[in-house]
Amino acid sequence: MVTLAETLQSQAENVLMQNYGARNLALVRGQGAHVWDSEGRRYLDLLSGLGVNNLGHCHPKVVAAIQKQAQTLLHVSNLYLIEPQVQLAGLLVEHSPADRVFFCNSGTEAVEAAIKLARRYSYDHHGPGRHTIIALQNSFHGRTMGSLSATGQAKYQKGFEPMLERFVHVPINDLEALKAAVDETVCAVLLEPVQGEGGIHPCRPEYLRGVREVCDQHRLLLMFDEIQCGLGRSGHLFAADEFGVEPDVITLAKSLAGGVPIGAMLAKEEPAQSLVAGTHAATFGGNPLSCAAGVAAFQTIVDEKLPERSRALGGRFKERLLALQRKHEAIVEVRGLGLMLGVQLTFPAADALAFLRERGILAGTAGPEVLRFLPPLIVEEDELLASAEVLDEFLTTRR
Numbered sequence: 500m501v502t503l504a505e506t507l508q509s510q511a512e513n514v515l516m517q518n519y520g521a522r523n524l525a526l527v528r529g530q531g532a533h534v535w536d537s538e539g540r541r542y543l544d545l546l547s548g549l550g551v552n553n554l555g556h557c558h559p560k561v562v563a564a565i566q567k568q569a570q571t572l573l574h575v576s577n578l579y580l581i582e583p584q585v586q587l588a589g590l591l592v593e594h595s596p597a598d599r600v601f602f603c604n605s606g607t608e609a610v611e612a613a614i615k616l617a618r619r620y621s622y623d624h625h626g627p628g629r630h631t632i633i634a635l636q637n638s639f640h641g642r643t644m645g646s647l648s649a650t651g652q653a654k655y656q657k658g659f660e661p662m663l664e665r666f667v668h669v670p671i672n673d674l675e676a677l678k679a680a681v682d683e684t685v686c687a688v689l690l691e692p693v694q695g696e697g698g699i700h701p702c703r704p705e706y707l708r709g710v711r712e713v714c715d716q717h718r719l720l721l722m723f724d725e726i727q728c729g730l731g732r733s734g735h736l737f738a739a740d741e742f743g744v745e746p747d748v749i750t751l752a753k754s755l756a757g758g759v760p761i762g763a764m765l766a767k768e769e770p771a772q773s774l775v776a777g778t779h780a781a782t783f784g785g786n787p788l789s790c791a792a793g794v795a796a797f798q799t800i801v802d803e804k805l806p807e808r809s810r811a812l813g814g815r816f817k818e819r820l821l822a823l824q825r826k827h828e829a830i831v832e833v834r835g836l837g838l839m840l841g842v843q844l845t846f847p848a849a850d851a852l853a854f855l856r857e858r859g860i861l862a863g864t865a866g867p868e869v870l871r872f873l874p875p876l877i878v879e880e881d882e883l884l885a886s887a888e889v890l891d892e893f894l895t896t897r898r
């Protein structure tokens with residue numbers, strides 16, 4: 500008998516762009532930290548839809564908010580006031596160092612908004628010509644032309660050149676290199692406090708404090724891309740809190756609305772003043788449905804103290820992974836904060852992924868040899884720790 504996954508796979512090969520490569524697993528249902536495939540097989544989802552399902556799948560509070568909003572008002576334009584939009588902005592302002600919020604639909608759009616804000620703010624205060632943005636090598640900020648230009652990995656840019664002008668990339672955790680890149684054309688620094696796609700590399704606290712000082716000295720905006728590491732993932736509501744550094748701008752997306760598409764660019768009052776009427780917009784940005792889901796998701800992350808849970812549970816999981824490193828030479832390094840962890844292997848991480856999947860566990864990669872874990876922040880401790888045993892078994896049998 501032909502399975503649903505096989506049918507979908509052959510149809511997808513004909514009708515979908517093949518930019519995601521071949522896929523052979525059809526996930527049809529999710530609940531909590533688990534998903535089920537079309538054959539009824541259950542998996543523990545330790546990738547959370549690529550960092551989206553911080554609350555797990557179909558969190559009842561998010562589902563209820565979506566159902567209620569869907570029956571009330573699905574969409575009106577930003578020509579009008581939208582109650583859930585104002586509510587979600589209020590929550591973000593209350594819990595972050597930012598004063599104002601712009602909503603959009605995805606991570607890359609949030610980064611585009613940050614790039615535009617940085618340039619416009621600099622133009623308003625320093626006149627034209629100050630438009631360079633310093634970003635980090637090995638970073639990832641998205642796939643549209645601005646965020647792709649900010650991304651510090653040539654493999655994502657190849658064949659799409661020319662990139663947008665005036666992005667300079669410096670190595671992570673090298674303050675001298677950053678200082679050397681500052682000239683009279685620079686307007687901002689953009690970085691992920693914990694690099695995600697680039698292989699799970701946290702910035703060092705003293706480095707970020709140094710970057711803040713450089714930004715203050717030269718009146719540059721400090722912009723944190725917290726699209727992957729934010730909203731509890733790193734063990735704090737915002738990764739910035741871990742480092743005790745206040746950025747001027749924060750970008751969010753992924754888990755902000757519990758699985759509904761959304762993006763947000765948060766900024767301090769002074770730079771936010773530069774986005775005056777008509778300077779930027781998004782038709783769906785701040786849509787009633789996504790913001791109602793966002794209010795429920797964000798409130799739940801805060802109320803259920805999920806950042807604290809992420810920190811404690813992530814610490815214990817990391818301990819297990821470090822124990823595996825002591826046992827297996829194939830593990831070069833274990834990196835990350837909270838429930839954002841990477842295991843650097845000496846061989847393709849895809850081999851480990853295949854074994855884990857066979858055993859009912861879904862994880863991801865961050866580069867060819869890094870196994871990436873982004874579990875839902877609500878994952879049961881025993882299930883999470885048991886996945887380290889499965890990895891142990893794989894590394895033992897592989898020798």
Ligand SMILES: Cc1ncc(COP(=O)(O)O)c(C=O)c1O
Pocket residue numbers: 605606607608610639640641642691695696724725726727728752753
């Ligand atoms: C740090 C970071 N910035 C930006 C993006 C782009 O987000 P999106 O895929 O929603 O455009 C991602 C996606 O993985 C990300 O991890």
